[in-house]
Amino acid sequence: MDADLRSLIDMAEAAHDERMIKSALKSFAISSGFERFAYLQTAGAEIRTFNSYPVGWQDIYLVSQYSRIDPVVTEAKRRMQMFSWTADDWPARGNSELKRFRDQAIEYGIRSGVTIPVEGSFGSTMMLTFASSEKKADISKLQDRQKAIQAVMAIHYRLKIIAAATIVAPKRLLSPREAVCLMWAAKGKNGPETAMLTGINARTVQHYLDSARRKLEAATVPQLVAIAKDHGLV
Template sequence: MNGDLRSLIDMAEAAHDERIIKSGLKSFAISFGFERFAYLQTDGVRLRTFNSYPVKWQDIYLGSRYSLVDPAVTEAKRRMETISWTADDWRARGTSEFKRFREQAIAHGIRSGVTIPVKGSYGSVMMLTFASSEKKADISRFEDRQKAIQAVLAIHYRLKIIAAATIVAPRRLLSPREAMCLMWAAKGKKVGETADVTGINPRTVQHYLDSARRKLDAATVPQLVAIAKDHGLV
């Protein structure tokens, strides 16, 4: 197992696009008896995912905000250790929303799996899941917790680097002042509030935000924040 995890880590660190990472994760999943993988990053109510689940299931999962009731996510975040799970153990849970989630997951071939959670910065959590349509998942292959954490972090940082390098061209990179004002905007600060905490004149703060909007082709500051988050800039 260690050698295979090492290969997964090496693959992530050498990958130059998302296609290579997705292909490597698919091959890894299949070699250990799984059919799907999902990388997930949660930050409060915000959710990012990179996975090989059916597109229809992705739309249902995100649209219904199932990460709030998904035991693979909630249990992994609560325990912060590698867990195995199976939908057959979820039957006792009572809400209609949960029952609907369970039925739809099984219908889309998500019945059991292994989830590896890792704490990120500013309260975020990253997790990597390998899922199967079978009734039971074997966690014994994932007993080396340290190697599993390294694999999740390698994938996380490589995806961020790829996003910054391939989506944001050099001419569109933000200056330090633009990035600082954008960071405060991402935290919900208005122009005047950003001016107060940074000591920059409000008109200058607005200038930096306008400049950042032009570089990232954003029409508004909320859109600027959304694009920057998608690109891993904040």
């Protein structure tokens, strides 16, 4: 799992659009035994969310302002350290708003998971959650707290950079693997070195670089790196 977290961090830092970050998070979630992910940033009553939860649940959550009572958000702000949770521990009786929240979350497949909170600037909190529809999620593969925090920070800052970046034509967008190989090339690594660092076959690394060259209309890898830097892709 240490290698998977490292890969998630690398892919987040190499991403040049939200689609790539979402793809990296989805892959990590599935490989770790989860079904969904949610990145949430809170600052006072304001929230920003970036997730793979069902659209129906996202609408209910935002319209009902559930971040006010969400036990996961509350616990994240209180503890400021990685923790596991299960909706079965939340209040299950009566007609309270919290019970409605619990019942709706379970209905949409958000029943258990693990959350990594990080304190931000100006009273803000960033948190990354991986969720499962199971009664109790298996978190045995998510134990490296330090790398988990690094992943949250990488995603947070990359999203900020992406928001301010120049828009690139869709046909020139790189895939997550192309971007990772490009990032290592920009750091001076050759094909075999990149293969060793990423666990990707050397010939496949070359395939990703060739594909990236075609998309950015570069004749060589050094030219590819230069063009990517000009477009803010690395």
